[in-house]
Amino acid sequence: MSTADPTPTPPQIVIQQKESLFGRYGKFLIAALVFSILVTISTRLAYNSYLNPSTGPQESYLAGNESAVHKVAVINVTGTISEADTFVMDQIDRVRKDENVVAVVLRINSPGGTVTYSDYLHHKLRQLADGTIRTGKVEGKELPIVVSMGSVCASGGYYLASAVGDTPDSIFAEPATITGSIGVIIPHYDFSGTLEDWNIKDDSIVSHKLKDMGSPTKPMTPEEREIFQTLVDDMLAEFKEKIKDGRPAFKANPEDLDAVATGQVFTAQQAKELGLVDQVDYLDAALARAADLAEKDxxxxxCVQYKKPPAPLDALFGSVKAPQQPAIDLSSLSELATPKAYYLYAWVPGME
Known part of the structure; x- marks a missing residue:
């Protein structure tokens, strides 16, 4: 009996899978990479949160010892002083909550602004200097304030400068600074002639003849002018009192203040000779003086300054986009339509 040959085993073809870019542990490496990115982002956000609150002005290093605990805070006042811009007040709030701030430099580059908001900011700065609005461990501790003037520190800008109080050697102006313009203006424009040419009449119904005083559709009457002049004189008197508080020499010799409170502007050197500023020097000199007043060097x-908070994505990636300004600022047009008093060195109120 013959035995049949066994069926030959078919050949096996082994296909070796091609390894991924990261080898057999590629999935684990990718997962680890994603995890490390998340940790990095989280660490960055935590670091930013430690240095800066999530909202409000963001602190940035300016000068001095970058690792020092004690700070000289620079509060920037830029542009027209107006209720519409709360950034100065936001900076004041940031400083009052920071127990490590030992002195303030008020950096002013402003032609002034409204009487009411200039006075309000002056009040808050004096509270900061006196320690009456500080929070934390240093509540009640006084903060010396030094002023550093930029290109323009006029009218309401100078009103804020007087917040230094009677601190000696505390107002610095740069050599090219224009300052002064101590005075008050209530703008009024008389368009009645033009309206008459166009056969347009103001037919407003008012509860009293003085209700529409200051209207640009009619000439100002002598009675209205006297009322407005009284308002201006009273506000100028208050302006002078603030200056006397910040410039004790004028308190002893008020006639010297009367001589410069004419609305005239002065160069930095002229202002120093007139007693409006103490030193003609730059920001770094003001910073050094502030540190000295705090018994530091x-x-x-x-030395830190503050910036407006960026958008969330900008904060994550460390970039800040320039804000888009509207072609026409309607709030500025509204300013023109409202009779309002200004400490302002400008020919059009409410506009920079």
Whole structure:
């Protein structure tokens, strides 16, 4: 009996899978990479949160010892002083909550602004200087304020400068600074002639003849002018009182203040000779003076300034986009239509 040959085993073809870019552990490496990115982002946000609150002005290093605990805070006042711009007040709030701030430099580059808001900011700065609005461990501690004037520190800008109080050697102006313009203006424009040419009449119904005083559709009457002049004189008197508080020499010799409170502007050197400023020097000199008033020196303080908070994505990636300004600022047009008093060195109120 013959035995049949067994069926030959078919050949096996082994296809070796091609390894991924990261080898057999590629999935684990990708997961680890994603995890590390998330940790990095989280760490960055935590670091930013430690240095800055999530909202409000963001602190940035300016000068001095970058690792120092004690700070000289620079509060910037830029442009027209107006209720519509709360950034100065936001900076004041940031400083009052920071127990490590030992002195303030008020950096002013402003032609002034409304009487009411200039006075309000002056009040808050004096509270900050007196320690009456500080929070934290240093509540009640006084903060010396030094002023550094930029290109323009006029009218309401100078009104804020007087917030230094009677601190000696505390107002600095740069050599090219224009300052002064101590005075008050209530703008009024008489368009009645033009309206008459166009056969347009103001037919407003008012509860009293003085209700529409200051209207640009009619000439100002002598009675209205006297009322407005009284308002201006009273506001100028208050302006002078603030200056006397910040410039004790004028308190002793008020006639010297009367001589410069004419609305005239002065160069930095003229202002120094007239007693309106103490030193003609730059920001770094003001910073050093602030540190000295806090019984520190530039080697033991960190000078910081503040910026408006960026959008969330910008904060994550470290970029800040320039804000888009509208072609026409309707709020500025509204300013023109409202009779209002200004400490302002400008020919059009409410506009920079």
């Amino acid at each position: 530039m080697k033991t303080v960190r």
